[in-house]
Amino acid sequence: xxxxxxxxxxxxxxxxxxxxxxxxxxxxxxxxxxxxxxxxxxxxxxxxxxxxxxxxxxxxxxxxxxxxxxxxxxxxxxxxxxxxxxxxxxxxxxxxxxxxxxxxxxxxxxxxxxxxxxxxxxxxxxxxxxxxxxxxxxxxxxxxxxxxxxxxxxxxxxxxxxxxxxxxxxxxxxxxxxxxxxxxxxxxxxxxxxxxxxxxxxxxxxxxxxxxxxxxxxxxxxxxxxxxxxxxxxxxxxxxxxxxxxxxxxxxxxxxxxxxxxxxxxxxxxxxxxxxxxxxxxxxxxxxxxxxxxxxxxxxxxxxxxxxxxxxxxxxxxxxxxxxxxxxxxxxxxxxxxxxxxxxxxxxxxxxxxxxxxxxxxxxxxxxxxxxxxxxxxxxxxxxxxxxxxxxxxxxxxxxxxxxxxxxxxxx
Amino acid sequence: xxxxxxxxxxxxxxxxxxxxxxxxxxxxxxxxxxxxxxxxxxxxxxxxxxxxxxxxxxxxxxxxxxxxxxxxxxxxxxxxxxxxxxxxxxxxxxxxxxxxxxxxxxxxxx
Numbered sequence: 001x002x003x004x005x006x007x008x009x010x011x012x013x014x015x016x017x018x019x020x021x022x023x024x025x026x027x028x029x030x031x032x033x034x035x036x037x038x039x040x041x042x043x044x045x046x047x048x049x050x051x052x053x054x055x056x057x058x059x060x061x062x063x064x065x066x067x068x069x070x071x072x073x074x075x076x077x078x079x080x081x082x083x084x085x086x087x088x089x090x091x092x093x094x095x096x097x098x099x100x101x102x103x104x105x106x107x108x109x110x111x112x113x114x115x116x117x118x119x120x121x122x123x124x125x126x127x128x129x130x131x132x133x134x135x136x137x138x139x140x141x142x143x144x145x146x147x148x149x150x151x152x153x154x155x156x157x158x159x160x161x162x163x164x165x166x167x168x169x170x171x172x173x174x175x176x177x178x179x180x181x182x183x184x185x186x187x188x189x190x191x192x193x194x195x196x197x198x199x200x201x202x203x204x205x206x207x208x209x210x211x212x213x214x215x216x217x218x219x220x221x222x223x224x225x226x227x228x229x230x231x232x233x234x235x236x237x238x239x240x241x242x243x244x245x246x247x248x249x250x251x252x253x254x255x256x257x258x259x260x261x262x263x264x265x266x267x268x269x270x271x272x273x274x275x276x277x278x279x280x281x282x283x284x285x286x287x288x289x290x291x292x293x294x295x296x297x298x299x300x301x302x303x304x305x306x307x308x309x310x311x312x313x314x315x316x317x318x319x320x321x322x323x324x325x326x327x328x329x330x331x332x333x334x335x336x337x338x339x340x341x342x343x344x345x346x347x348x349x350x351x352x353x354x355x356x357x358x359x360x361x362x363x364x365x366x367x368x369x370x371x372x373x374x375x376x377x378x379x380x381x382x383x384x385x386x387x388x389x390x391x392x393x394x395x396x397x398x399x400x401x402x403x404x405x406x407x408x409x410x411x412x
Numbered sequence: 413x414x415x416x417x418x419x420x421x422x423x424x425x426x427x428x429x430x431x432x433x434x435x436x437x438x439x440x441x442x443x444x445x446x447x448x449x450x451x452x453x454x455x456x457x458x459x460x461x462x463x464x465x466x467x468x469x470x471x472x473x474x475x476x477x478x479x480x481x482x483x484x485x486x487x488x489x490x491x492x493x494x495x496x497x498x499x500x501x502x503x504x505x506x507x508x509x510x511x512x513x514x515x516x517x518x519x520x521x522x
Contacts, residue, residue: 179426387496390423399455409444410468411422 002086005219009087012215013095015208019102020047022204027109028402029197030258030310034392034410035113036193037402042108042117046124050101053129058100059093061133068144071137083142084218095215096136099159100128102212106163109310111170113177113190116384117397119376127166131368135162135361149338149350150357151331153229154216156273156323157361164317165362167308169369174383176307178390187302190309193408195257202261209233209268213275225336229275233268236275236287240267243291251295259295265315266294270323274330277337282330289326290319321358328354413506413519414481418472418488419447420499425470428491432474435487439522440474475506477519 024043028036056076063083064071074080082089104124111120138145139158152158181187192198213233214226244263248256270290271283278286297314301307308314328351331337332344339353340346376382383389388396390411395401420428425442432440447469455462474484485501492499511521 387423390426390495391421400457407444407446409422409470411425 001088002219005084005221006087006091008220009084009095009215009218010091012211013091013098015211016095016098016102016215017208019098019205019208019212020105022201022206022208023102023105023109024201025197025204026201027112027310029194029199029201030109030192031112032190032392032410033193033403033406033408034394034401036394037400038117038393038397039108039112040402041398042112042120042124043105045121046104046108046128047101049121049124050104050128051097053125054097054100054133055093057129058133059096061130062096062136062141064141066142067137068147069137070134070143071141087218092218095218099155099212100132100136103132103155103159103163104128106160106312106316107167107170110167110308110312111174112309113393114174114383114389115170116381117393118380119382122376122380123170123372126372127369131166131365131372132158132162135365138361139357145357145360148353148356150353151277151327151338151350152273152324152357153276153327154213154272156269156320157358159320160269160272160316161320161324161358161362162365164313164315164320165365166369167312168306168317169366170373171308171313172306173370173373173377174307176305177309178386180307181305185305187305192258198258198261202264206237206264206268209237209272213272217276225276228279228335231280232271232275232278232283235280235283236271236290237264237267239284239287240264240270240291240294243288244294245291247292247295259298262294262298262311262315263291266290266319269316269319270326272320273324274327277327277332277335278330279332279335282326282343286323286326286330289322293318293322321362324358325351325354328352413509413522414476414478415504415506416472416474416476416481416484416488417502417504418474418492418499419445420470420472420488420492421496422468422470424492424495424499427495428472428488431487431491431494432484435483437474437476437480437484437487440472443471443473445469445471475509475522477522 024040027039031039059080060074061070064073082092084092104127135158137143139152179188180190210230210233214229217226241260241263245255245260248259267287267290270286294314297318298311329342331341333340339350341350392410446466449467452463452465455464476484488501509521510517
């Protein structure tokens with residue numbers, strides 16, 4: 001057993017676990033007071049379901065053998081094997097389980113303030129037990145995309161675009177919150193209740209992201225690699241924050257805190273796929289584009305009248321897709337990429353495989369999530385009643401208030 | 413001049429606002445208040461029973477010319493009926509009104 005590698009993976013797993021707190025604060029801050037408790041409840045429960053689902057089915061599907069489509073060994077972790085030499089299976093399982101939790105949590109924010117709690121319970125178990133592990137197997141578990149040379153180092157597609165596309169499908173099927181769009185389609189503001197919570201949530205996510213990206217080395221035998229990843233994971237979100245802020249300043253007249261914070265997350269998602277195989281210049285450019293994509297993505301959703309409460313699709317979906325494609329542009333073999341990127345004279349080969357991987361993974365996710373949400377809708381129902389939505393999900397679904405004793409408007 | 417005071421539930425506010433807007437009445441004040449209800453609501457908090465007897469309510473105030481009063485009552489009633497049907501409306505006589513900027517008084521100052 002290698003103590004140093006074990007320590008590194010365990011430490012990074014704990015950092016990634018703390019991202020749950022980041023998601024919780026981010027989403028709580030971006031909803032109204034009357035729904036803050038409900039969205040936090042969803043955060044607690046989807047993580048709990050994630051680790052249980054990943055224990056029973058998920059790990060076996062993702063790492064249970066070399067099948068092209070799914071793995072089939074190690075149900076309930078019985079007979080499961082760790083693919084990392086010198087690191088205990090339990091530590092590797094934990095690192096993978098917290099990733100599954102991150103993928104599930106992304107959706108909570110997009111469907112916030114109107115999705116039934118019961119429906120969310122079913123969704124969160126299915127995505128972590130079955131949907132996420134299948135995609136994970138294709139890319140990381142030795143499945144067909146890994147064989148082709150598709151490179152997604154820490155999960156721009158596997159975790160973030162998967163969550164982002166699920167969020168888009170969910171928000172689209174649910175429909176917008178009451179009052180979010182006028183009858184002619186003009187968008188209205190439904191402001192989140194606490195920007196300080198949003199800001200601390202984003203900082204916690206950034207903090208946890210060092211575990212997410214640098215931990216995906218699955219060891220410390222190459223210190224230069226870990227250093228490069230940590231540096232890229234700092235440069236990209238910083239540039240993305242500046243890009244989103246500047247674009248919001250130009251387009252809307254004032255630098256927008258909420259968009260700058262979403263920009264940070266966009267930059268983090270964007271660099272996640274290529275953090276190991278791009279240089280500093282690549283990281284800066286990926287951050288720049290990601291920050292701009294976040295702002296344009298929000299505008300685009302407004303045009304389509306899709307109500308994504310926290311901007312999960314622009315951040316995790318669009319930047320995740322871009323980040324994965326960017327590996328085919330800025331990735332280089334000298335830093336460990338499977339193929340030379342476009343900028344390094346490798347032609348369109350790498351970009352083509354990245355595009356194929358994105359298309360295959362997200363096509364599978366979109367179709368399976370659409371079926372899942374439709375089945376939930378026709379059985380237990382997906383959306384709360386109009387009265388519940390107006391009165392707030394805290395009181396109606398959980399019988400409690402998040403801010404008991406505060407005099408706050410619950411409906412405007 | 414009359415003042416209309418309406419006590420409604422927070423979840424009724426969007427529908428009433430829309431109905432007042434449709435009637436051309438855009439000026440009013442809303443105040444979040446707490447009010448009692450005929451029956452206390454049984455909730456539990458961390459497994460312990462809790463009797464809730466004060467509920468979040470909204471107090472709306474409109475100062476109107478005599479001619480608009482019935483319109484406003486009809487609009488508030490319509491909005492309230494569309495969103496559950498609860499609420500009370502009261503009218504009060506207003507002695508005078510003064511617009512500070514111009515010094516105008518009475519109906520002109522509303």
